[in-house]
Amino acid sequence: MIDDLEIDSPLVRCFRVEAAVPSLEDNTADIDRLKLTLKDVLQQQGVVEYHLHIPFQLLAKLASVFRSAGFSGYVLVNMLPACGEIIDFLPHKPQALPAMALDLGTTYLEASVLDLLTGKKLAEGNIENRQIQFGSDILSRIHMTTSLKSSGPDEMNDGLQNLRESVTESINELAAQLADKAGIRTTEIRALSVSGNTTMVHLFLGLSPYHICREPYTPLINDPDPCHAYDLGLDIAAMAPVWVLPSIGSYFGGDLISGILACSLDILEDTCMLIDVGTNAEVVLGNRDWLIACAGAAGPALEGGVARMGMRAGPGAIEHVAIDTDKWTLSYTTIENTPAAGVCGSGLIDLIAQLYLARVIDFRGKFRKEIEPDSKEHKAFLEKRLCSENDEMFFVVALPVETVNGQPVILSQIDLDALIRSKAAMYAILTTLVSQVGVAFEEVGKIFVAGAFGKHIDPRQAITLGMLPDLPLSKYEPVGNSSLQGAELVVLSGSYRRRSKQISQKVTYVELNVNQEFMMRFSGSRLIPHTDSSLFPSVPVFQSSHNA
């Protein structure tokens, strides 16, 4: 996607300037000469009324290199909204102008290094967020920032300080890793764009997230001004602008604005939908005229960490499961085809949909206790895989001989219950949102599914579970890591930066925590596929918990 993008005004730009050499007839001061020449160049490119600023600490250096280069060369400018910040002067054209785009995830940081001169991707990679040592989820991290004593209103307390430092270290490590891949020094990275949820952005900036999870859920900041890498202790170029995608509220972060940018929801004529499932399920519905959004806790069961055998979509994760009810065999695929280590979100959805269709679980999502086998194969299947221990039933997905550690990968009733709650929440969120604007699912043009979830999920299976609406499969479109894509778009393009601000003004956010309709819809969505099975005509209905 990014490769095809036309670069319009990247966050840092390189301009060729050829100033006249000082003479008795033209003894304009060096710094003024540099600025006036650049102003002319900008004007020729249609950039007018744009204030140019040179940070005080760079004055002497810039004047010196400008003069020693004979008053001609290449000037680097941070293209900030209030002004263009002149940050370097190079005698020769740089080979590349590397910038880093970062998806600041709760669990993982994913990033790429792009060349702002060409839009080319120079490197990409990811790293675990070191904040995990202080708690795997957002709430435990927020708690940490408020449980330790603060020394004053404008001082960070130890908890906040630790969280900030650990994410800074992670970013620095990732930057070094990407710079190495790209064959550059870390300090050659001239810009950073950051897309993350509201809490992650607060922790990144060293700002207290205390009020984010307390009524009325007010962040400290939604739309931070760009700051510099040195303000944040980042090891990239000191004067690199750090551009953080704006948030809309406590539960609607810049990562979702990134998603809207990545699938162009804000400029499409058709009403479309974006679904991003991380720790929260975040959903946006809209078109070029309006955008409405909501978020709710739907994801934990789909991410690593909640289900006992759950894991993130990485090597060894079972991502797809199929049960052949003729031959009574179970087959699965793992990411990178390595021995099974667990089940990721998409595998879990497949597994439970298949267990429902194989009638191993009933429409309430419970293991059926008394199943009458239809065949020898069916009997063998059940004996091998549906077990119980201390009155607790469980299902063996991968046998010990197949796994990375010799332990079976199993699905317990507790895991099942969690997934059912998640799928119910997801469908309730989607229906609440469309009902707010009186749009029917059938009228929705496209449903973009973001994240690792979107990349691996089989919409057919999610429909069987009643998690996603029963629509033609062609309407579902995976968009990959749209948070990272958004960060890439804004670092490359001024029009995307403007759109990100416009989106943050335009989105109407529906607060589900206080929404009665949502709670009713959630209850109705707890069966497979749904209490009102007419909503899912393509899904077979088994109303009895006994054999058909």
Add this chain to the structure above:
Amino acid sequence: MIDDLEIDSPLVRCFRVEAAVPSLEDNTADIDRLKLTLKDVLQQQGVVEYHLHIPFQLLAKLASVFRSAGFSGYVLVNMLPACGEIIDFLPHKPQALPAMALDLGTTYLEASVLDLLTGKKLAEGNIENRQIQFGSDILSRIHMTTSLKSSGPDEMNDGLQNLRESVTESINELAAQLADKAGIRTTEIRALSVSGNTTMVHLFLGLSPYHICREPYTPLINDPDPCHAYDLGLDIAAMAPVWVLPSIGSYFGGDLISGILACSLDILEDTCMLIDVGTNAEVVLGNRDWLIACAGAAGPALEGGVARMGMRAGPGAIEHVAIDTDKWTLSYTTIENTPAAGVCGSGLIDLIAQLYLARVIDFRGKFRKEIEPDSKEHKAFLEKRLCSENDEMFFVVALPVETVNGQPVILSQIDLDALIRSKAAMYAILTTLVSQVGVAFEEVGKIFVAGAFGKHIDPRQAITLGMLPDLPLSKYEPVGNSSLQGAELVVLSGSYRRRSKQISQKVTYVELNVNQEFMMRFSGSRLIPHTDSSLFPSVPVFQSSHNA
């Protein structure tokens, strides 16, 4: 003058903001809330399309005080050209908003502290510029910055570093002294405006003045962006904006733009003239449509340091001299009426004009060797005051019994020669300037005379010497320390700040160092009053060096 000034948009402003308290219906983030509310307030006051910025390091503190004040209070904003910088939030209205205006003189720093809320002057004072320890004049200081080794292009060399530190120390000491007088802490000074010549501004900012005195006389910077007090190591409020009046070139500094502002030369309909005599004589001619300026070395003899008994206009300086040629008595007045310590510029002009009229010196400015006394009193006068030693003649201005140190205050031929060169340069500058635009002196509406020189000078005596044109005395108007006045005006008023930039664009500068016409006029101006005595009808002419 300043007391009557209407304050329009001082450099730092205080706005009352009353934001709504966050609720479920309005959970705008704290910082965004502060900004949006302020934006509304600004809009109501007609300030639109003005970007608001909060420096990164202040985010946490501002959010904290804003919230603990219940989202209402007073916000302080640095009103910079590119954006409004929010730098503090106060729960209660401040009693004053002190700002410092500074005339950054080569010899002395003069400053005042003004209240930006009322325009009231809270304190004023001056201090010697500690850079004097490194050389009393500009050239020796420039030399110092280039004679010591620099460690790199963006590093200050030791000479520059020493000069910068010593002026910073002087400013800090003066700020402390003024804060003490005003009954405030130094850190309560929220802004600083600086008016100085181009070299002084370079040294203040730690920028090399190397090229200022080398052809083609190119400063490193003429129009610096505002920086912050902490950038410069100043002890006033760290975030105080430091606003430096723009220069036009190496020999036309912000101090002269201040002068133009102080006498409103740039908005008057009549063509007027501003004369500022410091180390250089700087002259501007113009009106609201055009401004032309030049500068030249005319001053040294008029300031302390060149003439042996010369001194700055301070206590004990002989400022006026009169010789009664009937009774043959010499009378003088000193500043503050203390015993004589020397002669300041105005005293020197008086003295030499009086010596000319008393025919002690001839029209070439030489002591007359053979004077035939007219009377007993005349004889006694000459015997007492016109002496010679080793064939060198000198004139006793103050007798040993009258002086502060028991030494006579004398005028030597060397001092006389220097003064004649200065007066010739001054008149040549003035005539060259008016001839450039084809204006006759008679057409000039007012002649503003700035500085200590303007305050003390008697235009009648300067006309007698042929230093100033022979015009009605009512045309001459002293304007005092216009450099300081300009600094006061720009810290108090946005329209004066805009005008200072317009002036720097508008002035046509005539370079005298390479001007043939000037050299010819200089030669013609070396007699008293002038080679062409018809230019000075009010001055008696004694063409012979012998008695009349």
